[in-house]
Amino acid sequence: MAVYFQKREVVVPGQLLAEGRYRASFGTYDEEGKIFSSLVGLAELRGNTVKVVALEGAYIPKEGDLVIGTINIVAGNNWKVNIGGPYGASLHANNALRRPYSEDISEYMDIGDVIAAEVIAFDRGSGPFLGMKGRDLRVLQGGMILEVSPAKIPRIIGRRGSMINMIQDHLNIETMVAQNGRIWIRAPSTEILRLAIKAFRTIEDQAHTSKLTDRISEMLAEEMATIKGSSKPEEEVGPEEVSVPDDSSEVESEPEPELKPEPDATTEAEEEKPVEVEADAEVKEEDEKQTEEVSEE
Amino acid sequence: MSPEVKPDFLISPEGLRIDGRRPDEMRPIELKVGVLKQADGSASIRQGKTYIIAGVYGPRELHPRHLTLNDRAYLRVEYRMATFSVPDRKRPAPSRREREISMVIANALKPALFLQEFPKSVVDIFITVIQADGGTRCAAINAASLALADAGIPMRSLIPAVAVGKADGKLLVDLGDEEDKYGQGDVPMAIIPQTEEITLLQQDGSFTREELNEAMQMGITSCKYLHELQKEALRRSYVKKTPDNGDEDDDDDGSYEDDLETDLGEAELMED
Numbered sequence: 001m002a003v004y005f006q007k008r009e010v011v012v013p014g015q016l017l018a019e020g021r022y023r024a025s026f027g028t029y030d031e032e033g034k035i036f037s038s039l040v041g042l043a044e045l046r047g048n049t050v051k052v053v054a055l056e057g058a059y060i061p062k063e064g065d066l067v068i069g070t071i072n073i074v075a076g077n078n079w080k081v082n083i084g085g086p087y088g089a090s091l092h093a094n095n096a097l098r099r100p101y102s103e104d105i106s107e108y109m110d111i112g113d114v115i116a117a118e119v120i121a122f123d124r125g126s127g128p129f130l131g132m133k134g135r136d137l138r139v140l141q142g143g144m145i146l147e148v149s150p151a152k153i154p155r156i157i158g159r160r161g162s163m164i165n166m167i168q169d170h171l172n173i174e175t176m177v178a179q180n181g182r183i184w185i186r187a188p189s190t191e192i193l194r195l196a197i198k199a200f201r202t203i204e205d206q207a208h209t210s211k212l213t214d215r216i217s218e219m220l221a222e223e224m225a226t227i228k229g230s231s232k233p234e235e236e237v238g239p240e241e242v243s244v245p246d247d248s249s250e251v252e253s254e255p256e257p258e259l260k261p262e263p264d265a266t267t268e269a270e271e272e273k274p275v276e277v278e279a280d281a282e283v284k285e286e287d288e289k290q291t292e293e294v295s296e297e
Numbered sequence: 298m299s300p301e302v303k304p305d306f307l308i309s310p311e312g313l314r315i316d317g318r319r320p321d322e323m324r325p326i327e328l329k330v331g332v333l334k335q336a337d338g339s340a341s342i343r344q345g346k347t348y349i350i351a352g353v354y355g356p357r358e359l360h361p362r363h364l365t366l367n368d369r370a371y372l373r374v375e376y377r378m379a380t381f382s383v384p385d386r387k388r389p390a391p392s393r394r395e396r397e398i399s400m401v402i403a404n405a406l407k408p409a410l411f412l413q414e415f416p417k418s419v420v421d422i423f424i425t426v427i428q429a430d431g432g433t434r435c436a437a438i439n440a441a442s443l444a445l446a447d448a449g450i451p452m453r454s455l456i457p458a459v460a461v462g463k464a465d466g467k468l469l470v471d472l473g474d475e476e477d478k479y480g481q482g483d484v485p486m487a488i489i490p491q492t493e494e495i496t497l498l499q500q501d502g503s504f505t506r507e508e509l510n511e512a513m514q515m516g517i518t519s520c521k522y523l524h525e526l527q528k529e530a531l532r533r534s535y536v537k538k539t540p541d542n543g544d545e546d547d548d549d550d551g552s553y554e555d556d557l558e559t560d561l562g563e564a565e566l567m568e569d
Contacts, residue, residue: 014455
């Protein structure tokens, strides 16, 4: 019974992690009662389960994952969807449309459409099958898709969505974070979009460091203050707010009233911190609902 | 480049090699991880004058489809030498030697990889020899193994490889170009360090049984040393990405545990 790594140590493949009555989990393998790492990543011990959180890797579908994909082919009653990674997915019309539906399913969704869907089945025998019923699975319109490494997605979502909610609160944007490493972003202005991309890229880059949420929060607060200082954000935000509620019930509608109405950029920058904390506490319930979408257990 | 001449001796009267090394001494080795932006994983190695870059793509969809394996990923290795990597221009078409070495490298790496985790897909390894100065197949294995780890391909262990040879009747580790060309034999080998399982063992030239045993022992020792270098290079490539290391480490202690632990766990990676 011994553990040979420190908490959150960067481990390399083949490194001995633990010996004795421990259980090998993701990113590890078991050989004669010894547990070794099989990946480069951060080692963790939970109870008596040893696992390695990967820092790199392709997207391997898992049932229940939210994915964002592009339609490649329309074949009979199926759409073939590119969801990244080694496996192409298929979406059957029965899992996407309410019956009766027209014979030509390209009327509903066609090649090139970007969709948010759920992995409803995947095993070694048959490739991933998608479904688009429930949640707010739909064709994504407007905005942009940002691709990040799928291994970094947990970090971008954060614990119970702490990271992504923080970003949404700060920037007042609509996002959808999919497990296959694609992030859909719709922002009220180009500056804010750029800032959002910068934030996501920073997280991707520094995923294995600590206190990331705080650092990102600080960065966003600062940059937002500059953006607001140089232009009048209220006007740009206004129209977007109107269009938001109908196609998704994102959380940012909650904190908005607290964040936005302050007209003075400087006071805002100073008060950003406490405001954000309050907002967090308030929307906690909602948050949980929202994270379920992105971070299926 | 001046025409090559056979050196007068490979082992000097003092018992040193042509480049001044001791028989069991390796050339200086420099490993770098993450050298290519486009590849999913990459690594480069400089071993003496040998310089090799390896890039890994995948696991990704396999084309052509008929190569698909239903129970595991296909491992495709392409070892190529740049036209300017050798004294005479190398003709750019893939040669028989390159194809063979590609296969040999794939076979050396395969036992360590958990390819069954990605059925029907392919893992591509592209290896380019920028400059050849002996021991390219072993150096290529070292780099490819690192690139695979960098790409996040699960594996039992990194694979170190080294060539042991014989020149002027003495066993030498990590042959240089002249020792390879004018020596009496060459035994490239690769191992899985924990278990000392041999994943590559070739030989040219003739060795007595005792010599071969000793050569393999020397090889294993050198491989283990190389393995340490590989692990260090891999760790370094991730640790150096940490911004402002200084205060990072200091203010970690308090809040970081709960913050990070649950961060990564909750969201996706909890399988159980």
